[in-house]
Amino acid sequence: MTSLDTPVAPATDPQDERLAAPQGIGGNIRAAARRVRDGDLGMLPVVAGIVVIWTIFQALNQTFLSSTNLVNLSFDMVPLGVIALGIVCVLLAGQIDLSVGSVSGVSAATTAVVMVRYEQPMVLAILVAVASGCLIGWIYGQAFNRFGVPSFVVTLGGLLAFLGAQLWLLRGQNAINIPYDSALVKFAQVWFVPGWLSYLLAVAAAGGFLAVGWARSLRRRRAGLFSSSVQWLLAQSLLLLAVLLFAVYYLNRTRGVSWMFVLFVALVLGVHYTLGHTRFGRSIYAVGGNAEAARRAGIDVPRVYTSAFVMCSGLAALGGILFASRLAAANQSTGTADVNLNAIAAAVIGGTSLFGGRGSAFAALLGVLVIQSISSGLTLLNLDSSYRFMITGAVLLVAVALDSAARRSRRAHGRG
Amino acid sequence: MTASAPRAATDAVLSLRGICKQFGAVAALTDIDLDVAAGEVVAVVGDNGAGKSTLVKVLSGVYTPDAGTILFRGEEVRLDSPAAAHDMGIATVYQDLALCENLDVKANLFLGQELRPWMLDDVAMEKDSWRLLRELSAKIPTLDVPVAALSGGQRQTVAIARSLLGNPEVILLDEPTAALGVAQTAEVLDLIERLRENGLGVVMISHNMEDVRAVADRVAVLRLGRNNGVFDAADVSSEDVVAAITGAADNVVARRAARRAAPRTEKEVP
Incomplete structure (x- = not known):
């Protein structure tokens, strides 16, 4: 720790006397509070929203925050969450995909047909379904890039067309049941991380956070750049560890942490890394912010759009497979009704801008x-x-209204 | 005076000879000559429709000329695409800056050429960003804010700094002060002088005569797609330049007056 604490030559970046660098834990908390007041809300509204919603439901029904119900919640949120993850990618590029529900439905039907009707192995069924999802995204990309059809219209067409494809695949059958003893169904119903491993994962996650932050801090110091204090990093890591350990402990009181939820978190972390720490991810943000600027910077803009559509449809297809495995069946209503709008609402409530480039x-x-x-x-x-x-409609409205208000405040306080 | 005689091609880092560009029936550029030496600021001025933008686009590789030659470091080159021009060492800062307002300063500086594509090297990029901005003595307090939060002058600085990333030898500035206030304009003019001190050839397109006279070494006037005089900025009056821009001097009375008053504004009227 001392290696980080020893004062070296003043860092290059905060030399400007107009800039106040936060000192210590208190300073960091004050800086964070100032950011929020200025309208740079980050994840705060959605976290506050979760606290409010949980408090209200717990007051109305004592079983809401029970371990059993939270374990169920950790299963049920995954298929929709995977689809919402794809929506985030496409929204960041400044486009929209209205067909994720139908794509997930057609993918669920494909999986069931390949697995049950044609009696092929599960892995093949999953591969076929995800590959068709990616193909759908590629087609959207081509229609958008080559013919200039707005993504809104392309995917609205897709919404109908793939709903039709789903019905055609099922051909009169209301549902195709997936056998209960298949790994696919077990994965979404009864497979849990062993207790000891779940604690180990929690510790590893917090430890990883600390290690990455530490390495980054060291590199910044060596390069003569400002880095936030060690105490702040330690405090954050300890808080994360405490939250994760408590969550794991609470879920382990009944059935435990499901592998399905672990898969979702892994996907989120993977997409987070891709978006934030690769040139490709940076180009998605750039295209969503200013496509013309991105083009002049040498970014292949059409390819970025196609990739975003492929990621979205591919993840929607994966979400559809998870719907089917959760339900142990693919039926005519898988992915219909409110799946589409819920996925988009989830992305927006989480803080992704509908106008691209933020989230x-x-x-x-x-x-x-x-x-x-x-x-x-x-x-x-x-x-x-x-x-x-x-x-849900009202919550979405509140979320978007809050985002607009925060955007105005950010403008006023020079935080973009 | 005048007008500096066309320099030898070896002296200039970038030279245009007899550039023509035709759009349908319209001759946007006819027989354009232009020289830029290292450590020299050449202002290109002209009225609307004089061909300034077309000239920038020819130099930045957006348009290929129909006739004429482009010499870069004394060798004839073809600028087929913006990427070709950039790779050769001709950087362009467009009038609309082309920045992504949602990204922060360092992301904008390295956009499209980030270090370590599969594991972005943020530390090295930030260090390089500071080095670049220091070279320009830029007044940007922090790199962590999105560009949307910067003032017009600061954005212009970021755009210019970005064009310097590939170590270009010539930099094209399209209307760098058009949308700026007084103080910010001064900042950008300082910046242009610093580019000159660093030995770059600068081509600056401008409407603003004051700015041109403040920083340019030479002023090239375009009128209706043709060269209409190259002046030494030090000893030409704004009136003469304006006359060349508008063609006000291009009549019998003015030509007679000009002959009488000895060559004050010698013209290279074709």
């Missing part, structure tokens, strides 16, 4: 937690979907 992979995780909490809470209260639609 992160964690938006999908937190946004879907909000959506799924509402759905779960209302189910516990025995309220039907009419209430769920109305309440």
Whole structure:
């Protein structure tokens, strides 16, 4: 720790006397508070939203925050969350995909048909379904790039066309059941991380956070750049460790941490890395912010659009497979109804801008937690979907209104 | 005076000879000659439709000329694409800057040429960003803010700094002060002088006569797609340049007056 604490020559970047560098834990907390006041809300609104929603539902029904219900929640949020993750990618590039519901439905049907009707191995079924999803995204990309059809229209067409494809695949059967003893269904119903491993994963996650932050801090010091204090990093890591350990402990009181949820978190982290730490991810943000500037900077803009559509449709297809495995069947209504709009709402509630260039992979995780909490809470209260639609709609409106207000405030306080 | 005689090609880092560009029936550029030496600021001025933008696009590789030669370091070159021009060492800062407002300063500086594509080297990029901005004595307090939060002058600085990343020898500035306030204009003019001190050839397109006279070494006037005089900025009056731009001097009375008053504004009227 001392290697980081020893004062070296003043860092290059905060030399400007107009700049106040935060000192110590208190300074960092004050800096964060100032950011929030200026309208740089980050993840705060959605986290606050989750706290409010959980408090209300817990007050109305004591079982809402029970370990059993949270384990169920951790299963139920995954398919929609994976789809929302794809929506984040496409929104960041400044486009929209309205067909993710249909694509997930057609993918669920494909999986079931290949696995059950043609009796092929599960892995092949999954590969075929995800590959067709990616192909759909590629077609969207071509239609958008070559013919200049707005993504709104291309994917609206896709919404109908792939709903038709889903019905055609099922051909009169209301549903194709997937055998309960298949790995696919077990994965979404009964496979849990062993207790010791779940604690180990929690410790590893917090340790990884610390190690990455530490290495980054060291490199910045060596390069003569400002880096935030060690105490702040340690405090963050300890907080993360405490939260993760408590969550794992609480879930382990009943069934535990599902592998399906671990898969979702791994996907979120993977997309987060791709978006934030690769040239490709940077180019998605750039295209979403200013496509013409990106083109002049030498970025292959059409390719970025195609990749975003492929990622979105591919993840939607994966989400569809997870819907089928969760339900142990692919039916005519898989991926229909509110899946589309819930996925988009989750991404937006999580803080992804509808206008491109702003947001992160964690938006999908937190946004879907909000959506799924509402759905779960209302189910516990025995309220039907009419209430769920109305309440989810209202939450979406609040989220977008808050984002607009925060954007104005950011402008006013020079935070872009 | 005048007008500096066309320099030898060896002296100039970038030379145009007899450049023509035709759009349908319109001759946008006819027989354009232009020389830029290292450590020299050449202002290109002209009225609307004089061909300034077309000339920039020819130099930045967006348009290929129909006739004429482009010499870079004394060798004839073809500028087929913006990338070709950039790789050769001709950087362009467009009038609309082409920055991504949602990205922060260092992301914009390295856009499209990030270090370590599969594991971005943020530390090295930030270090390089500071080095570049220091070279320009740029007044940007932090690199962590999105460009949307910067003032017009700061954005212009970022755009110019970005064009310097590939170590170009010639830099084209399209209307660098057009949208700026007084103080910010001064900042950008300082910046242009620093580019000259660093030995770059600068071509600056401008409408603003004051700015041109403040920093340019030579002023090349375009009128209706043709060369209409090259002046030494030090000893030409704004009136003469304006006359060359508008063609106000291009009539019998003015020509007679000009002959009488000895060659004050010798013209290279074709």
